[in-house]
Amino acid sequence: MSDENLKRIVIEPVTRVEGHGKVSLLLDEQNCVKQARLHIVEFRGFERFIQGRPYWEIPVTVSRLCGICPVSHHLAAAKAMDRIVGGEKLTPTAEKVRRLMHYGQMFQSHALHFFHLCSPDLLFGFDADPAIRNVIGVAERFPELAVQAVMMRKYGQEAIRITAGKKIHGTGAIPGGVNKNVSIEERDFLLKDLDQMIKWSRSAVQIAKDYTVKHLNEIKDFGSFESNHLGFVREDGAMDLYHGNLRALDAEGNVIFDQVDYQNYLDYIAEEVKPWSYMKFPFIKSIGPEKGWYRVGPLARVNICDFIDTPEAEKERKEFKALTKGKPNNITMAYHWTRMIEVLHSIEKIKELLHDRDLQGTDLVVKGKRRDETVGLIEAPRGTLFHHYRVNKDDQIEMANLIVSTTNNNEPMNAAVRKVAQDHLSGKPEITEGLLNHIEVAIRAYDPCLSCATHALGQMPLEVSLYDHAGNLVDRKVKS
Amino acid sequence: MGQTIKFTIDGTEVNGRPGQTIMEAADEAGVYIPRLCYLKELTPHGSCRVCTVIVNGRPQTACTQPIADGMTVENNTPELLEHRKNLVDMLFVEGNHFCMFCEKSGNCELQAMAYRLGILAPKYPFMFPTCEVDASHPDIFIDRNRCILCGRCVQASKDLDGKHVFDFVGRGVHKKIAVDAEAKLVDTDADVRDKAAEVCPVGAILKKHIGFSVPIGKRLYDQKPIGSEIEEKKMTKVKS
Numbered sequence: 001m002s003d004e005n006l007k008r009i010v011i012e013p014v015t016r017v018e019g020h021g022k023v024s025l026l027l028d029e030q031n032c033v034k035q036a037r038l039h040i041v042e043f044r045g046f047e048r049f050i051q052g053r054p055y056w057e058i059p060v061t062v063s064r065l066c067g068i069c070p071v072s073h074h075l076a077a078a079k080a081m082d083r084i085v086g087g088e089k090l091t092p093t094a095e096k097v098r099r100l101m102h103y104g105q106m107f108q109s110h111a112l113h114f115f116h117l118c119s120p121d122l123l124f125g126f127d128a129d130p131a132i133r134n135v136i137g138v139a140e141r142f143p144e145l146a147v148q149a150v151m152m153r154k155y156g157q158e159a160i161r162i163t164a165g166k167k168i169h170g171t172g173a174i175p176g177g178v179n180k181n182v183s184i185e186e187r188d189f190l191l192k193d194l195d196q197m198i199k200w201s202r203s204a205v206q207i208a209k210d211y212t213v214k215h216l217n218e219i220k221d222f223g224s225f226e227s228n229h230l231g232f233v234r235e236d237g238a239m240d241l242y243h244g245n246l247r248a249l250d251a252e253g254n255v256i257f258d259q260v261d262y263q264n265y266l267d268y269i270a271e272e273v274k275p276w277s278y279m280k281f282p283f284i285k286s287i288g289p290e291k292g293w294y295r296v297g298p299l300a301r302v303n304i305c306d307f308i309d310t311p312e313a314e315k316e317r318k319e320f321k322a323l324t325k326g327k328p329n330n331i332t333m334a335y336h337w338t339r340m341i342e343v344l345h346s347i348e349k350i351k352e353l354l355h356d357r358d359l360q361g362t363d364l365v366v367k368g369k370r371r372d373e374t375v376g377l378i379e380a381p382r383g384t385l386f387h388h389y390r391v392n393k394d395d396q397i398e399m400a401n402l403i404v405s406t407t408n409n410n411e412p413m414n415a416a417v418r419k420v421a422q423d424h425l426s427g428k429p430e431i432t433e434g435l436l437n438h439i440e441v442a443i444r445a446y447d448p449c450l451s452c453a454t455h456a457l458g459q460m461p462l463e464v465s466l467y468d469h470a471g472n473l474v475d476r477k478v479k480s
Numbered sequence: 481m482g483q484t485i486k487f488t489i490d491g492t493e494v495n496g497r498p499g500q501t502i503m504e505a506a507d508e509a510g511v512y513i514p515r516l517c518y519l520k521e522l523t524p525h526g527s528c529r530v531c532t533v534i535v536n537g538r539p540q541t542a543c544t545q546p547i548a549d550g551m552t553v554e555n556n557t558p559e560l561l562e563h564r565k566n567l568v569d570m571l572f573v574e575g576n577h578f579c580m581f582c583e584k585s586g587n588c589e590l591q592a593m594a595y596r597l598g599i600l601a602p603k604y605p606f607m608f609p610t611c612e613v614d615a616s617h618p619d620i621f622i623d624r625n626r627c628i629l630c631g632r633c634v635q636a637s638k639d640l641d642g643k644h645v646f647d648f649v650g651r652g653v654h655k656k657i658a659v660d661a662e663a664k665l666v667d668t669d670a671d672v673r674d675k676a677a678e679v680c681p682v683g684a685i686l687k688k689h690i691g692f693s694v695p696i697g698k699r700l701y702d703q704k705p706i707g708s709e710i711e712e713k714k715m716t717k718v719k720s
Contacts (some may be wrong), residue, residue: 165694
């Protein structure tokens with residue numbers, strides 16, 4: 001059948017996804033999905049416009065890529081600039097202050113992702129009336145949960161403020177270290193609500209776990225597919241969200257590569273460009289673009305690590321792994337469970353750090369032999385984040401390549417959209433909001449952020465277009 | 481005892497000394513007159529016009545106008561405030577000022593002046609000029625995107641450092657800060673210890689490698705608005 005006989009449905013934008021995504025479904029005359037694509041239609045161009053800027057400015061500049069997880073970009077760039085100034089062996093104080101910033105970021109971002117953006121779908125059902133299936137609906141129906149969500153996010157933001165100077169877009173990490181330590185007063189401020197945060201984190205894991213187990217039959221195939229999984233782990237195989245070596249496993253748990261120094265990521269990872277999206281498609285070189293794509297983020301991280309070095313999160317990890325008998329879990333909706341395991345891990349780590357006197361140290365910056373080209377990696381809330389820079393002899397950025405978490409998850413999100421579209425839209429005579437939201441639910445399981453992945457200039461008008469099977473535009477809704 | 485010159489600023493009597501400008505006498509009296517190009521160590525030249533006051537009914541720059549007995553100076557009036565806001569506003573749109581990732585943020589006099597004057601966003605259209613960056617010097621960085629052409633570096637190099645590293649070239653919107661070399665700053669005798677490397681009110685001339693080393697909260701204008709240090713003198717005098 002030629003494409004001329006297909007109907008194109010465009011869902012734009014994807015609501016509750018930060019940035020603009022456009023989903024287009026190509027239907028045939030029988031309303032069966034022939035093709036499904038998640039387009040990223042924004043272009044940001046950070047990699048280009050930071051060229052010529054001084055290297056010490058970059059950790060602050062690139063943090064503006066995102067308002068939800070700026071710390072991740074801030075730290076990935078700072079880790080790269082550490083190596084530029086030969087200061088990658090940070091002082092204990094600098095590393096621990098940065099880790100506190102990072103775990104605070106992980107805690108607040110995961111809380112936002114799960115409670116504010118995804119919980120309406122889980123609590124009210126994917127087909128529920130959109131008028132109540134939102135964070136306001138959650139606040140009205142489940143006020144205690146809403147308070148918990150807001151307070152957990154606030155706590156993480158406070159940890160960021162204390163370490164970076166501001167809750168959003170701070171400046172704490174500088175090449176070779178940090179610009180401040182954590183005072184006794186600041187530490188005690190965070191200790192005050194720590195026990196409550198630990199309790200709420202336990203209950204958050206429970207909510208995600210109960211949901212997954214209770215709805216296993218309906219979600220096990222929802223947007224699910226087998227994939228490779230990638231992230232970094234500590235040298236002993238433990239989960240480490242701040243620093244480690246790259247590990248990739250296939251869908252069965254077989255090692256593709258392990259303990260790879262991420263400075264050499266280009267030997268293992270490549271990116272494919274497709275004409276219909278600004279977002280590139282990364283893949284594992286040894287497998288190739290067709291089957292070498294991989295998942296990143298909480299699901300991948302829990303899948304690839306050998307253990308978690310905090311007791312409560314480790315207990316939850318074991319329970320999670322038991323569901324798939326130790327093999328990687330490939331259920332898209334399981335992202336939420338693993339996301340909450342990481343929330344618990346992060347708060348346990350914050351507890352460890354707050355009791356470490358190194359946070360009050362005064363040795364903040366170290367520098368050594370200058371380098372010209374480096375890579376900085378971090379496990380951001382949505383997944384592995386690559387920052388690669390080359391700096392000229394005059395200290396200016398000459399080249400930048402940023403592979404953000406959303407880009408790493410590009411093909412998995414497309415696969416999820418395809419799967420959901422095939423399972424839930426095919427053959428239905430009417431495209432309801434609830435059905436369309438199934439697609440959005442699948443995307444949100446991975447990522448509420450799309451704009452950062454294309455690095456967005458200005459606001460784009462919102463547009464919904466509907467094409468009949470002959471390719472004629474039959475309806476278009478535009479919202480400026 | 482020297483002679484005392486009595487004049488008023490906004491109706492309040494101020495005592496000055498012969499040879500003082502309005503700015504100098506006002507500073508001593510704890511009255512803040514907004515300024516950008518003025519720096520105590522340099523010869524005032526009234527180029528930014530932000531310190532314009534009304535002297536006996538006529539506009540004058542406070543940094544250059546000597547005081548005189550019986551002089552009536554208007555400083556803090558709605559009309560002057562509006563003029564100053566417009567001047568600062570124009571400085572913003574004539575350059576490329578991205579405070580959010582500028583290392584001078586929190587220590588920048590232009591940014592601090594905008595905050596003090598209550599400018600939340602420019603009202604004039606951005607010009608987005610194409611400006612050159614000169615990173616050639618190992619210790620000093622020139623970012624002309626942020627230059628407001630105050631001339632402090634030009635004067636400091638000449639009068640305080642005994643050099644002639646900087647000067648202006650071009651006219652009108654094409655005017656820019658230049659260096660005394662065929663091409664780059666590295667070819668001059670500029671040194672990081674020069675006063676010229678320290679006097680820039682914005683982030684146009686910076687010392688390299690130290691950006692963002694002062695945490696948010698500890699920067700010059702994080703706690704108090706620009707001009708507070710002058711107004712605090714008045715408070716101290718009132719208390720004593």
